[in-house]
Amino acid sequence: MVDKPLKMKKSERTRAAIEAAARRLFAEHGYERTGIRDIAAAAAIDPAMVIRYFGSKDRLFAEVADFDLGLPDVASIDPAHVGRTLVAHFLALWEGDSANGGLPVLLRSAASNEFAASRIQQLFAAQVLPVLLSLGPPATASQRAGLVASQILGLALTRYVLALPPVVALDRETILAEVGATVQRYAIGG
Amino acid sequence: MVDKPLKMKKSERTRAAIEAAARRLFAEHGYERTGIRDIAAAAAIDPAMVIRYFGSKDRLFAEVADFDLGLPDVASIDPAHVGRTLVAHFLALWEGDSANGGLPVLLRSAASNEFAASRIQQLFAAQVLPVLLSLGPPATASQRAGLVASQILGLALTRYVLALPPVVALDRETILAEVGATVQRYAIGG
DNA sequence: TCCTTTTGTCAACATTTGTTGACTTTTCTC
DNA sequence: GAGAAAAGTCAACAAATGTTGACAAAAGGA
Numbered sequence: 001m002v003d004k005p006l007k008m009k010k011s012e013r014t015r016a017a018i019e020a021a022a023r024r025l026f027a028e029h030g031y032e033r034t035g036i037r038d039i040a041a042a043a044a045i046d047p048a049m050v051i052r053y054f055g056s057k058d059r060l061f062a063e064v065a066d067f068d069l070g071l072p073d074v075a076s077i078d079p080a081h082v083g084r085t086l087v088a089h090f091l092a093l094w095e096g097d098s099a100n101g102g103l104p105v106l107l108r109s110a111a112s113n114e115f116a117a118s119r120i121q122q123l124f125a126a127q128v129l130p131v132l133l134s135l136g137p138p139a140t141a142s143q144r145a146g147l148v149a150s151q152i153l154g155l156a157l158t159r160y161v162l163a164l165p166p167v168v169a170l171d172r173e174t175i176l177a178e179v180g181a182t183v184q185r186y187a188i189g190g
Numbered sequence: 191m192v193d194k195p196l197k198m199k200k201s202e203r204t205r206a207a208i209e210a211a212a213r214r215l216f217a218e219h220g221y222e223r224t225g226i227r228d229i230a231a232a233a234a235i236d237p238a239m240v241i242r243y244f245g246s247k248d249r250l251f252a253e254v255a256d257f258d259l260g261l262p263d264v265a266s267i268d269p270a271h272v273g274r275t276l277v278a279h280f281l282a283l284w285e286g287d288s289a290n291g292g293l294p295v296l297l298r299s300a301a302s303n304e305f306a307a308s309r310i311q312q313l314f315a316a317q318v319l320p321v322l323l324s325l326g327p328p329a330t331a332s333q334r335a336g337l338v339a340s341q342i343l344g345l346a347l348t349r350y351v352l353a354l355p356p357v358v359a360l361d362r363e364t365i366l367a368e369v370g371a372t373v374q375r376y377a378i379g380g
Numbered sequence: 381t382c383c384t385t386t387t388g389t390c391a392a393c394a395t396t397t398g399t400t401g402a403c404t405t406t407t408c409t410c
Numbered sequence: 411g412a413g414a415a416a417a418g419t420c421a422a423c424a425a426a427t428g429t430t431g432a433c434a435a436a437a438g439g440a
Contacts, residue, residue, distance in 0.1 A: 010407085011417065030302030032222040036398060046419055051399060110352055111301045112220030117352045124354065146348070146356030147368055153352075154344015158336070162300055162307045162343075164314065166336030178337055178380060182372045190368060200437085201387065226428060236389055241429060 015053050017043040022050075023064050027104035031061055031113045058115075065119050067102035069093065069127045074134055082135060083184025084176050086128075090152055091175065094160050107156055124149050136189035147186035155179055205243050207233040212240075213254050217294035221251055221303045248305075255309050257292035259283065259317045264324055272325060273374025274366050276318075280342055281365065284350050297343065297351055314339050326379035337376035345369055 021042035025034040036057055040047040054060035070093075077085055093103050106123075110116040129145045136144060155175070158167040211232035215224040226247055230237040244250035260283075267275055283293050296313075300306040319335040326334060345365070348357040 014417080030222075032220075033302050035396080037396090047398090048400080048420085049418065052417085057398065108301050111298050111347075112223050120352060121354050124356075129356075142356045143360065143364070146354060146360055149354055150344045150348045150357055150369070151341055151372070152344070153348055154340045154342070157301075157347055158340045158343055162310060164311050164336060164339055166314075166319075166332045167340055170333065170336055174333070178376070179340070181380075182341070182375075185372075186368070204387080225426080227426090237428090238390085238430080239388070242387090247428065 011053075014043070014045055014049065018045065018050055018053055018060070019064060022060055023101050023105060026061060026064060027101055027108055029108070031109035031116065061105075061109075062115065065102055065106055065116060069103075069123055071127055071131060074131050077131070079135055079188075081180075081184070082131070082187045083182065084180035086131075086148070086152070086183050086187070087155075087176055087180045090156065091172065094156055103156070104160060107153065107161055120153075132187055135187055140189050144186055144189050148183055151179060151182050151186065201243075204233070204235055204239065208235065208240055208243055208250070209254060212250055213291050213295060216251060216254060217291060217298055219298070221299035221306065251295075251299075252305065255292055255296055255306060259293075259313055261317055261321060264321050267321070269325055269378075271370075271374070272321070272377045273372065274370035276321075276338070276342070276373050276377070277345075277366055277370045280346065281362065284346055293346070294350060297346055310343075322377055325377055330379050334376055334379050338373055341369060341372050341376065 018039065022034075022039045025038055025042060028034075036050050037047045039060075040050050043050075050057075050060065054063060069089075071089060072085065090103075106116045106120055110120050124145060128148060129141060132144050132148065133141045155167070158164045159170070208229065212224075212229045215228055215232060218224075226240050227237045229250075230240050233240075240247075240250065244253060259279075261279060262275065280293075296306045296310050300310050314335060318338060319331060322334050322338065323331045345357070348354045349360070
């Protein structure tokens with residue numbers, strides 16, 4: 001046990017299975033409506049294992065909700081297209097089936113889960129706000145970040161959580177153009 | 191029992207008390223986190239009465255969620271200020287402590303409650319879309335409604351549900367100007 | 381006052397929830 | 411193969427959930 005085996009240990013495989021199932025179910029039904037037994041069933045394991053591996057439902061949720069927006073570096077963004085760039089990035093974040101699917105998880109539960117809500121707040125404060133700082137008067141950065149958040153999270157809410165038909169029907173290019181223009185205006189400042 | 195008494199019957203007063211308590215708690219904690227016993231305690235009555243008066247938790251929620259946006263008539267809106275007008279109306283709808291506080295209730299639960307989600311969809315399809323129909327090409331009305339919904343609901347989500355500090359900090363006039371301009375552009379069509 | 385209807389109280393139900401501990405099976409090392 | 415550690419199984423717990431029915435108090439009409 002001094003050296004880690006090259007092949008993934010069985011325990012890590014089940015741990016990953018639990019995490020994947022949890023991510024999917026939390027993102028689909030939210031925190032309250034997803035039970036330990038549901039997650040266990042989806043991962044084809046015993047409910048007790050979920051607790052054994054993650055301690056509690058809260059800790060499992062926290063683990064799944066802990067991720068990174070992975071925004072491009074401030075310097076590498078063309079200030080003339082921040083809006084479009086940001087929107088494109090978030091679109092990829094929502095539609096990617098990667099392990100980074102934490103954003104759907106968060107937004108689905110944030111309305112009735114304080115932890116998820118404060119996590120979203122942290123994400124925007126720590127990762128979006130810095131990008132906006134250099135794009136306009138620093139004094140208004142917080143206000144600009146708020147407006148950007150209202151539009152980006154609104155798009156995510158209506159398209160991926162509520163799935164309002166008119167918003168779901170929007171094609172990628174329209175979103176990039178229309179919403180991109182809005183975010184651009186918010187980001188630069190009026 | 192042929193005629194209704196002029197004064198409110200005692201039963202109607204408790205019924206109203208339950209409804210008020212339910213509205214407040216549903217709006218504050220969402221559907222799943224609000225228990226029948228919580229509502230009963232807030233209304234200072236017995237939990238069984240909640241069921242007696244409303245049949246079930248679902249039906250009570252449906253009752254509380256049944257309301258009207260009360261948008262101004264299409265004809266009475268100045269097309270040059272639709273955006274500002276709409277935003278102002280929704281702001282009032284959110285901040286008003288009136289009996290029409292159904293909108294916070296809906297949005298707080300919509301993420302994990304299918305009924306609430308489809309109710310929101312109905313509201314926009316039946317009340318917002320008609321307003322936009324005459325403001326631009328009818329063929330794009332649905333798309334414009336989707337964009338408007340993404341911004342308005344996004345504002346509501348971040349300001350009243352998630353309470354993101356930068357969005358909460360926005361003063362009324364800034365919101366009317368900035369978000370109003372966005373909604374205006376969406377509503378008219380690009 | 382008597383009787384009926386309304387309004388409210390109480391205890392209990394079945395189910396589901398997250399979580400735990402005792403136990404067995406598998407896996408790996410010596 | 412023996413023994414130890416890890417991984418998995420099973421049954422049960424306490425608490426909370428929505429809901430129900432039997433019963434008591436109050437109100438209103440005759």
